[in-house]
Amino acid sequence: MPINSFDEYPMSWKPDIRNISAPLYIAIAHQLEQDIKDGKLMPGTKLPPQRELADFLDVNLSTITRAFKLCGQKGFIYASIGSGTFVSTDAASNKMLLPANHATPMIEMGSVLPDNLVNDDIARFMKKMLNEPSFSKLFQYGRPEGNAWQNEAVMKLFELVNFQTDQPILLGAGGQNAIVGTLAALFQPGDRIGTDPITYAGIKTAANMLGIQLVAIQQCQGEMTREGLLYACKNEHIKGIYVIPDFHNPTTHTMSVETRKMIAEVARQKDLLVIEDAIYSFLKEQPLAPIASFAPDKVIYIASLSKTLSPGLRLSFLVTPSALRKKIMETLYNINISVSPLMLELAARLIHEGVAQTILEKHRAYAKQQNALVNKYLGDYDILGEEECIFRWLYLPDKFTGVQFELLASKAGVQVYAAERFAVGNTKPVNAVRLAIAAPEAQLEQALIILKDLLESNGDYAFVD
Known part of the structure; x- marks a missing residue:
């Protein structure tokens, strides 16, 4: 039992280490990780000072230090010298930003990929290599x-x-x-x-x-x-x-x-x-x-x-x-x-042979075309990105956070990625989302219409699971 009574003491995290079998620091680290994953500790939460937590659990300070270090190395918590230790902003988010297999059709504006219009050019070039006598050496x-x-x-x-x-x-x-x-x-x-x-x-x-x-x-x-x-x-x-x-x-x-x-x-x-x-x-x-x-x-x-x-x-x-x-x-x-x-x-x-340079020019031309479409629908909003860039950074109205808008867009059939996915440590992310713009033109226009409707909505996201 703890040496001191903390029943009425306002601590942001009070782990229970009764009935544990693992080494203490591993058990504490595991419980901290699990409480973050389960949403019991929200991103940005300031954790109790290590010495205070050691006193509460009646363990050595080094035990808490090792537990915090373990969670810090996994990216779940972030120590800021002079300020304390916090739950990382992105601790509960999925950091692997790859296209997923969705149960329902989804327009991909999340993962940043170049357009696939030039892949046939590359394939034709590769076919010529196949007929060369030395091809097998590759x-x-x-x-x-x-x-x-x-x-x-x-x-x-x-x-x-x-x-x-x-x-x-x-x-x-x-x-x-x-x-x-x-x-x-x-x-x-x-x-x-x-x-x-x-x-x-x-x-x-x-x-x-x-x-x-x-x-x-x-x-x-x-x-x-x-x-x-x-x-x-x-x-x-x-x-x-x-x-x-x-x-x-x-x-x-x-x-x-x-x-x-x-x-x-x-x-x-x-x-x-x-x-x-x-x-x-x-x-x-x-x-x-x-x-x-x-x-x-x-x-x-x-x-x-x-x-x-x-x-x-x-x-x-x-x-x-x-x-x-x-x-x-x-x-x-x-x-x-x-x-x-x-x-x-x-x-x-x-x-x-200059093919790569030609491909780059084609990508730039396509990006300019796509970005003109983005500007047509979202130009009234604060959206960053040069005309050759294959993604944009959309600042959201105050009624949305990035996570809320990502969920809304996903529910409406468009994948975008919230600023929270990119935040480092205890950085408070801006209300923004990243938009990849290389989807086929018809799909991109459909997605932009959906996003514009969401931006113009009243910000009600209660229906999101």
């Missing part, structure tokens, strides 16, 4: 960095985004694979990485899996500030940062050159590693120089093809500081053994 293991001709193709692609490097290119099986490999190679469980307060869900799932904590960096006008970065270095002890400078997912923001230079400067000053996710950079007609061009010794630059050419081209390209290259290459080898030589050769040929 079913062997590949090299971790590709051959000179393939590297030349990647460099050609990098020219489109004003990036030049003399470093060899490492290969990954897609952008997410490259992110996981980089995190696993360079960070340890318990390490902290700075991100935007609202960020790509994939970095959150990867960090949770590896026991890495994400820290929201203070922003001004959608960009990290120098003061925010320096504060996080001093007080949150971050070891690195993760950024998406072009068409930030989900907010669509493109980072200014000044902020790119500032991040490079702070990275050098504070010995930070920067993971630069350039997954959408190829879609920009007038791209800015990447952060890697300002601090090549501190930046791991990741580009990939699935969002810009075709989802089936699961291929990513990494440019790393020379001192980190071996460690990242070994980690990618342990994860992948090899990327597909067939995919690599196909991508290299598409680039060398």
